Amino acid sequence: MRLATITALTAALATTTSATAHAEPAAPDRPVRVMSYNIHHGQGVDGRLDLERIASEIRDSGADVVGLQEVDRHWSERSDFADQAADLARMLRMHVVYGANLDKDPLAPGEPRRQYGTAILSDAPIHDWRNTLLPRAGNLEQRGLLEALVTVRGVPVRVFTTHLQHNSQQERIAQIAAVREIIGVPQDSVVLTGDLNARPDTPEIDAITEDLVDAWAEAGVGNGYTLSAENPYARIDYVMHSDDVVARTAAVLSTDGSDHLPVIADLALPGDRVGTGASVRSADR
Numbered sequence: 001m002r003l004a005t006i007t008a009l010t011a012a013l014a015t016t017t018s019a020t021a022h023a024e025p026a027a028p029d030r031p032v033r034v035m036s037y038n039i040h041h042g043q044g045v046d047g048r049l050d051l052e053r054i055a056s057e058i059r060d061s062g063a064d065v066v067g068l069q070e071v072d073r074h075w076s077e078r079s080d081f082a083d084q085a086a087d088l089a090r091m092l093r094m095h096v097v098y099g100a101n102l103d104k105d106p107l108a109p110g111e112p113r114r115q116y117g118t119a120i121l122s123d124a125p126i127h128d129w130r131n132t133l134l135p136r137a138g139n140l141e142q143r144g145l146l147e148a149l150v151t152v153r154g155v156p157v158r159v160f161t162t163h164l165q166h167n168s169q170q171e172r173i174a175q176i177a178a179v180r181e182i183i184g185v186p187q188d189s190v191v192l193t194g195d196l197n198a199r200p201d202t203p204e205i206d207a208i209t210e211d212l213v214d215a216w217a218e219a220g221v222g223n224g225y226t227l228s229a230e231n232p233y234a235r236i237d238y239v240m241h242s243d244d245v246v247a248r249t250a251a252v253l254s255t256d257g258s259d260h261l262p263v264i265a266d267l268a269l270p271g272d273r274v275g276t277g278a279s280v281r282s283a284d285r
Helices: 002-022 051-061 084-092 169-183 203-208 215-219
Strands: 030-038 065-073 095-104 114-122 126-133 144-152 155-163 189-195 237-241 246-252 263-269
Touching: 030 051, 030 155, 030 189, 030 237, 051 084, 065 084, 065 095, 065 144, 065 155, 065 189, 084 095, 084 114, 095 126, 114 126, 114 144, 114 155, 144 169, 155 169, 169 189, 169 203, 215 237, 215 246, 215 263, 237 246, 237 263
Parallel strands: 030 065, 155 189
Antiparallel strands: 030 263, 065 114, 095 114, 095 144, 126 144, 144 155, 189 237, 246 263
């Protein structure tokens, strides 16, 4: 009986060892560098309009995906009526989508509509996108949530960017509630970038971090202040992500290209989602 038992155990061990040897190795995580940057329509702290400076800062950062706020599109003389989203995409050779939260008639018939809002730049192709207007009270500025569906190194990612109300906490709380509803329970990995106009110890940030992880809290060092560029005193610009993503590092970059400092985060996307495909959503708003 003892010999039979030993023989059986030896056979079982051999089978287990063989199965382990032939098991598929775990897929490695995929790195992605994400930036959030309020570009102040390309006007720096020196008062100079210089979109090429913004492009150089993004290029030098090595960011793969960028969420931009305060982006003009044929808006006014302050930005030479330029299509800043398209111009940045051309300069950086990146894909782009634009969310117009303010949309006005042109100054003269036949000219493009005057728009102001957010943009997402991506090295990887953008499969689909949509912009959803967020709650607004009275005459306060209309805000929105821009979403782009991209596949980064084989992993489908839903990238969002937003710019929340600066002078009403009540409205920011309502806007965060809408953002959480739109993101929902995601089937894909999620990255949220934005100027949330709220510090980390506020109810707005407490609410959104019930669903998403603050990359700076996870991997940043120091206070992470992003406002203002000349004398930083507050952290209000964020990169956040779903809990299947891991932040490896986070940093605030020095710049004079805007009144905000850009924040970047090196994220690891889950390798086990490579090739899973993504549920494409219609750009219906």
